[in-house]
Amino acid sequence: MCRSICSTSAGVDGCWRPATWSVFRQPVVSTNNDVEGWHHRLNAKASYGRLNSYQLLQLLHDESRLVTLAVRLLSECGTSRMQRESYAQLHSHIFQLWDEYSDGSRSASSLLSACSRMCRR
DSSP states (O other), X not given: OHHHHHHHHSOTTSSOOHHHHOOTTOSOOOOHHHHHHHHHHHHHHTTTTOOOHHHHHHHHHHHHHHHHHHHHXXXXXXXXXXXXXXXXXXXXXXXXXXXXXXXXXXXXHHHHHHHHHHHHO
């Protein structure tokens, strides 16, 4: 299995480059939570699978209109995703820590410690 992974996913020299696994300085880190929230909401609207075919089609049609609206709103605001205020603040703080690390005023150990403290809250 390891050979298969290395031959298909790894770089030329058999190692994954940091850009493929690191989120350092990446402005939008997509997570499974982005999809899970939408899926949970859609399941609730669909009465957790208790819809007939016509009701399901209507629900999916309504949802497609909402997705189109959401994409338009996000593009007009110049952002790529909706984000709760608390997470926007968290990401802002992480970027501030990365800036401090990049300019040499924070060590790698201090950066990791500060990030771990933020995640415990």
